[in-house]
Amino acid sequence: MADDFTVTPWEVSGDIDYGLLMERFGTAPVDDALLRRIGRHGEIHPMLRRGVFYTHRDMGWLLDEYEKGNRFVLYTGRGPSGQTHLGHMMPWIFNKWVQDVFDVPMLFQMTDDEKFLFKDLTLRDTKSLAYQNALDFVALGFDPAKTRIILDTENISTLYPIALKVAKKVTFSTAKAVFGFDNSTNIGSIFFTTIQAAPAFLPSEQQGRQVPCLIPCGIDQDPHFRVARDAAPGLGYPKPVMLYCKMFPGLGGGDKMSSTDEMGTIYTTDGPKDVKKKVGRAFTGGRVSVEEQRRCGGNPDVCAVHKYNYCLFESDDSKLSETADRCRKGEILCGECKSILTDRINAFLESHQEKREKARDVIDGMAFDGFEWVKG
Amino acid sequence: MADDFTVTPWEVSGDIDYGLLMERFGTAPVDDALLRRIGRHGEIHPMLRRGVFYTHRDMGWLLDEYEKGNRFVLYTGRGPSGQTHLGHMMPWIFNKWVQDVFDVPMLFQMTDDEKFLFKDLTLRDTKSLAYQNALDFVALGFDPAKTRIILDTENISTLYPIALKVAKKVTFSTAKAVFGFDNSTNIGSIFFTTIQAAPAFLPSEQQGRQVPCLIPCGIDQDPHFRVARDAAPGLGYPKPVMLYCKMFPGLGGGDKMSSTDEMGTIYTTDGPKDVKKKVGRAFTGGRVSVEEQRRCGGNPDVCAVHKYNYCLFESDDSKLSETADRCRKGEILCGECKSILTDRINAFLESHQEKREKARDVIDGMAFDGFEWVKG
Numbered sequence: 098m099a100d101d102f103t104v105t106p107w108e109v110s111g112d113i114d115y116g117l118l119m120e121r122f123g124t125a126p127v128d129d130a131l132l133r134r135i136g137r138h139g140e141i142h143p144m145l146r147r148g149v150f151y152t153h154r155d156m157g158w159l160l161d162e163y164e165k166g167n168r169f170v171l172y173t174g175r176g177p178s179g180q181t182h183l184g185h186m187m188p189w190i191f192n193k194w195v196q197d198v199f200d201v202p203m204l205f206q207m208t209d210d211e212k213f214l215f216k217d218l219t220l221r222d223t224k225s226l227a228y229q230n231a232l233d234f235v236a237l238g239f240d241p242a243k244t245r246i247i248l249d250t251e252n253i254s255t256l257y258p259i260a261l262k263v264a265k266k267v268t269f270s271t272a273k274a275v276f277g278f279d280n281s282t283n284i285g286s287i288f289f290t291t292i293q294a295a296p297a298f299l300p301s302e303q304q305g306r307q308v309p310c311l312i313p314c315g316i317d318q319d320p321h322f323r324v325a326r327d328a329a330p331g332l333g334y335p336k337p338v339m340l341y342c343k344m345f346p347g348l349g350g351g352d353k354m355s356s357t358d359e360m361g362t363i364y365t366t367d368g369p370k371d372v373k374k375k376v377g378r379a380f381t382g383g384r385v386s387v388e389e390q391r392r393c394g395g396n397p398d399v400c401a402v403h404k405y406n407y408c409l410f411e412s413d414d415s416k417l418s419e420t421a422d423r424c425r426k427g428e429i430l431c432g433e434c435k436s437i438l439t440d441r442i443n444a445f446l447e448s449h450q451e452k453r454e455k456a457r458d459v460i461d462g463m464a465f466d467g468f469e470w471v472k473g
Numbered sequence: 474m475a476d477d478f479t480v481t482p483w484e485v486s487g488d489i490d491y492g493l494l495m496e497r498f499g500t501a502p503v504d505d506a507l508l509r510r511i512g513r514h515g516e517i518h519p520m521l522r523r524g525v526f527y528t529h530r531d532m533g534w535l536l537d538e539y540e541k542g543n544r545f546v547l548y549t550g551r552g553p554s555g556q557t558h559l560g561h562m563m564p565w566i567f568n569k570w571v572q573d574v575f576d577v578p579m580l581f582q583m584t585d586d587e588k589f590l591f592k593d594l595t596l597r598d599t600k601s602l603a604y605q606n607a608l609d610f611v612a613l614g615f616d617p618a619k620t621r622i623i624l625d626t627e628n629i630s631t632l633y634p635i636a637l638k639v640a641k642k643v644t645f646s647t648a649k650a651v652f653g654f655d656n657s658t659n660i661g662s663i664f665f666t667t668i669q670a671a672p673a674f675l676p677s678e679q680q681g682r683q684v685p686c687l688i689p690c691g692i693d694q695d696p697h698f699r700v701a702r703d704a705a706p707g708l709g710y711p712k713p714v715m716l717y718c719k720m721f722p723g724l725g726g727g728d729k730m731s732s733t734d735e736m737g738t739i740y741t742t743d744g745p746k747d748v749k750k751k752v753g754r755a756f757t758g759g760r761v762s763v764e765e766q767r768r769c770g771g772n773p774d775v776c777a778v779h780k781y782n783y784c785l786f787e788s789d790d791s792k793l794s795e796t797a798d799r800c801r802k803g804e805i806l807c808g809e810c811k812s813i814l815t816d817r818i819n820a821f822l823e824s825h826q827e828k829r830e831k832a833r834d835v836i837d838g839m840a841f842d843g844f845e846w847v848k849g
Contacts (some may be wrong), residue, residue, distance in 0.1 A: 210637055220634055253633045258596055258626055261586055264661025269645065272660050284648050285640025289665035 102318050102352075104344075105276060106331040109214055109353045109363035115151065115316075122319050124152040126162055126343065134160055138200035141276065143192050143412045144342065150313065154326070162309045169309035170300040171195055174247075174293070177226035178216050181365045183232040183442075184354030186347035187408055190247070192313050193237045193340065196244070201311075203244040204296045204465075205234055210249040211293070214285040220250060222312065224471040228460075231470070233365045235456035236449055241463055250290055251468035259298050260291035264425040266328040275320045293318075294325035299339040307335045316341035345405045350380030361401075365453065369443045376402070376439045382424070394427040402434045410441040478728075480693050480720075481652060483591055485729045491527065491692075492720055498695050500528040508534055515574035519788045520718065526689065526809055530702070530715040537683045539575065540784060541577035545714070546676040547571055550582035550623075550669070553602035554592050557609040557741045559818075560730030562785055567718065569704040571610045574622070577687075579620040580672045580841075581610055583676045586625040587669070600847040601666050604745065606837075607846070611832035617839055623771075625668055627844035635674050636667035642704040643667065651696045667693075670701035672715040683711045692717035697727035703733050722780045726756030741829065745819045750817045752778070759798070759807040766803055773797040778810045786817040 102111025104118055119126065127150060132141055134157075144150050159169055173192050175185060196203050208224035209232065218226075227248055234246070249256065272278055272287050300308035312322060320340060326336040344353035349361035356362055360375055367375070382396030382403070399402040403421060411417045423429040464470065478487025480494055494500065507518055510533075520526050535545055549568050550581060551561060572579050583606065585599035594602075603624055605692070615821040622706060625632065648654055648663050675686035688698060695717060702712040720729035725737035732738055736751055743751070758772030758779070787793045799805040840846065 113802065122630050124687055212632070214641055239803065250637075254627070254630045257629045259585070261589055261626075261661055264664070268657050269659050269663060270656035273656065278645070280646035280649065283641050284643050284645060284663050284667065285637055286658050287645060293662065342545070350659050366660055414685070425568055433520065440501070444526060 098171050098345050105320055106317055108278075109344055113352045114343065114420050117405040118287045118316060119152045122152075122153055122316070122323070124316075124319065124339065125156075127151050127153055127156075127340075131156055138163075139194075142191060142194045143189070143414075144408070146414070147344075147407060149408050150191060150271055150340055150342045150343050151164045152316065154305055154322075155336060156338060157342060159309055159311055161337040167309060168201055169199070171199075171201050171203040172206070172296050172310050172312050172337070173314045174296070175227075175230050175234065176212045176215075176245050177230050178212040178218065179226065180190040181230045182348075182354055182356065182362045183405075183409065184362075185230070185239070186233065186315055186365065187345045189237055190409070192293055193239055193312065195313060202300075202301065203239055204247060204250065204402070205231075205239075205244065206247045206293070206296045207231060208249050208289075208293060209446075210253075210285075214283060214289060216373060221471065224248065224250065225473060228470045228472050229461060230462060231463075232453050232456045233449075235460050236452035236462060238452070239463075240335075241459045244273050245465040246463050247296055247465045248461075248470075252465050253292075255299065255466065256292055256295040259302055260288075262292045262332050263298075263325065263328045264288060264290040266331055267324055268273075270336045271327075272323065289426060290324050293321045294328065296334070297322075297453070298329070298334040299324055306332075310334055310337045311340060312337050313342070315338040317344065322341060329446065334399055334452050346401055346409060348375055348379040348401050348405075350399070350401055363442060363446075365446065365449055367446060369439075369447075370432075373439050374443050376435050376442065379404055380437075381431040381434070387430060390430060391427045394425040395429075397421040397424045397433065399429075400424070400434075402431070405442075410438060411447070477728060481696055483694055484722075485504060485693050485720055485731075487664055487728075489720065489728045492523070494692060495528045495842075496513040498692070498699070499693075500530055500695065500715065503527050503532075503736075504530055504714075507532055509529075514572075515834075516540075518570045519544070519790075520563070520792070523783060524719075525563070525784055526567060526716055526718045527540075528692065528717050531712060532716060535687055535714040543685060544577055545575070545687045547575075547577050547579040548582070548672050548686050548688050548713070549579075549690050550584060551603075551606050551610065552588045552591075553599050553606045554588040554594065555732040556603065556734065557606045557739045558730055559741070559781075559785065560723075560738075562607070562609065562613070562741065563721045565610055565613055565689055565719050566785070569615055571687065571689060572615060577619070578676075579615055580675065580791060581607075581615075581620065582625065582669070582672045583607060584625050584665075584669060585712070586629075586661075587665050590665060592657060597847065600624065600626065601849055604848050606830045607839075608829050609825075611836050612737075612828035617835045617837075618702055619750045619840055621841040622839050623672055623841045624844055624846075625649050628841050629668075629844065631675065632668055633700075635671040635678055636664075637710050637770045639667040639670045639674075639701065639704045639761055640664060643700055647703075656774070666697050666700050669676060669697045670704065671702055674705070674708065674710040677710045683709075685711055686713045687716065688713050689716040689718070691720060694718065721784060722777055724755040724781075726775070726777055739818060739822075741822065741825055742823045743822060745815075747825075748813050748818050748822065752811050752818065754816075755811060757807040757810070763806060766806060768803060770801040771807065772804040773800045776810075778807070778814050783816075785815055786814060796834065796840070804807060824836055 207227040212223040297310045329336045347354045347361035382400035384390035553686040585602040705712045723730045725735035758776035760766035
């Protein structure tokens with residue numbers, strides 16, 4: 098069944114039909130006209146060109162404002178429930194590109210409160226994970242002068258008054274319909290969406306004028322921002338503008354990389370041997386035997402290795418399609434592709450892990466309002 | 474119908490049957506044994522002796538702990554939705570007595586967030602009202618060295634982590650049953666009870682041990698603290714101990730003084746003429762004519778003037794019952810009682826208003842964590 102899938106901030110399951118999801122959520126496609134318009138400001142990022150970031154809300158308005166000189170604030174975030182993996186990194190890498198091309202400030206929210214409420218974790222756990230995750234974010238090179246990291250429980254005095262304003266506009270009925278809550282949901286989880294809305298409105302609140310906000314993130318976050326967007330006009334804030342990406346796939350072939358599948362997940366702290374082992378076991382579009390594959394060719398469309406190249410590890414379009422063609426013709430075998438991907442991931446991680454260590458030197462200065470990290 | 478009344482933190486209506494309410498809520502009566510036990514520590518306050526504070530939860534345990542040397546923290550509060558009236562002052566006066574007799578620290582919570590969520594008020598309104606209300610509280614003479622005033626939006630960084638822990642333990646189902654919420658309730662109102670629970674657990678959280686907490690307040694607050702008490706053991710906090718008073722009656726004869734009945738409400742800032750006018754119009758147990766009253770006597774049991782003497786303005790039991798007797802016999806008329814009460818209230822207010830002005834000098838030092846009041 099084509100619509101037998103679930104995409105919410107807390108559950109992504111089934112085979113996602115991204116076209117149908119766009120219809121369900123009522124978001125607009127990232128089309129050629131939009132790409133051309135973005136292209137006026139800088140070279141189009143591969144994730145846009147290839148439809149990884151594929152759907153949006155109000156990007157046209159955002160660019161109108163930007164071109165009139167009304168700069169937006171960039172906002173994305175992370176729920177610190179475990180170590181960072183490549184699935185988390187993908188939209189952050191894109192956000193870094195947006196910051197560079199449009200030269201805009203960035204707010205990065207770490208929802209330690211959310212993960213405490215929704216997971217079997219203590220607040221100490223989620224705060225400590227927030228630091229680990231933030232190191233990966235900072236390592237990507239966001240401008241320390243223009244980027245602030247919000248940690249919910251540490252910056253709650255700033256977020257709470259805005260969250261209250263949002264909360265006053267949102268009924269349980271709405272929360273139930275949007276998130277699928279029921280009578281057994283805890284009352285913190287019900288309230289939480291207002292905290293995720295708050296950073297989108299923070300620049301407007303602080304500057305006392307309508308500051309546009311762009312939120313590039315996974316499409317699973319749309320329920321939160323539908324609520325935030327509905328509440329915005331009544332509070333005198335502009336509706337946050339959304340730019341959504343597809344989920345980063347797991348190596349096992351699933352639609353979303355997830356820590357529940359340890360072997361299908363590459364963490365930013367993995368060593369070369371971990372990567373080799375994990376990529377070695379990846380789901381591909383290969384045949385049952387070398388002979389059959391040489392004869393009939395493989396299927397890159399279902400191949401996790403190909404998806405990794407597509408999303409993150411091969412920015413050259415012609416090389417990407419050349420490899421896919423050679424796969425279809427049986428000219429290249431899975432072992433070879435896996436070996437190339439392993440090298441690429443390891444090269445990326447080696448460099449990233451160095452930057453991650455250096456991030457420790459600048460991360461304190463990026464804490465919103467100068468809060469102190471739990472580094473232990 | 475005896476049970477045709479409603480008592481929740483946001484609605485008090487109908488003729489309250491306080492005995493039935495105690496049964497409904499499952500609280501224990503303040504009986505002679507408890508009074509004798511409290512009496513070992515100081516002279517019993519008239520509000521206890523007369524059953525104004527008439528029901529409790531776990532006072533026996535609190536006194537056990539106190540007598541073993543485990544001092545409790547006193548906690549009560551105010552929702553700043555309007556100017557302070559005598560109905561608010563009554564339980565605060567009692568709290569002052571508790572602080573004096575047991576020599577304990579006090580937390581006073583001002584729920585500016587609650588009143589923003591539940592009323593047609595801005596956060597600026599509720600913060601500014603909080604200052605006005607707090608002046609009345611401080612004027613009662615709480616020990617500035619031992620008393621801290623919490624203003625929710627200002628102290629949220631302290632309250633929020635505790636509120637989250639409570640929230641994780643409370644389902645919407647429970648909130649619905651306890652407070653009568655439905656699908657149209659806003660999600661801030663649903664979450665709010667966790668913020669009111671937080672100060673009760675704050676001393677335990679800060680000291681890292683089980684610190685008993687006594688909350689003397691109106692019985693309409695019991696729904697909040699039922700939820701807090703249920704959550705406490707699972708969080709390693711002691712259940713807060715409750716001591717509940719009846720509602721302070723309106724001058725119009727209603728069960729609760731309320732700002733919606735302007736003429737039945739005496740504000741702490743009222744002048745002598747306001748008081749004279751308001752008391753002059755009070756509902757009494759008088760007869761239709763002076764002649765009939767001289768002949769048949771009045772009924773002090775339904776008389777607002779008598780209730781005011783009973784609750785606040787005549788601490789001498791024999792004088793109180795003597796006046797009631799004289800009323801029943803027709804020896805004293807309503808005008809006389811009103812005139813005496815007017816003088817008493819005005820004497821009280823004159824002195825209170827002086828102390829209220831002086832409160833401005835000490836109130837800054839009583840702000841929890843030194844927040845800044847909105848004084849405008």
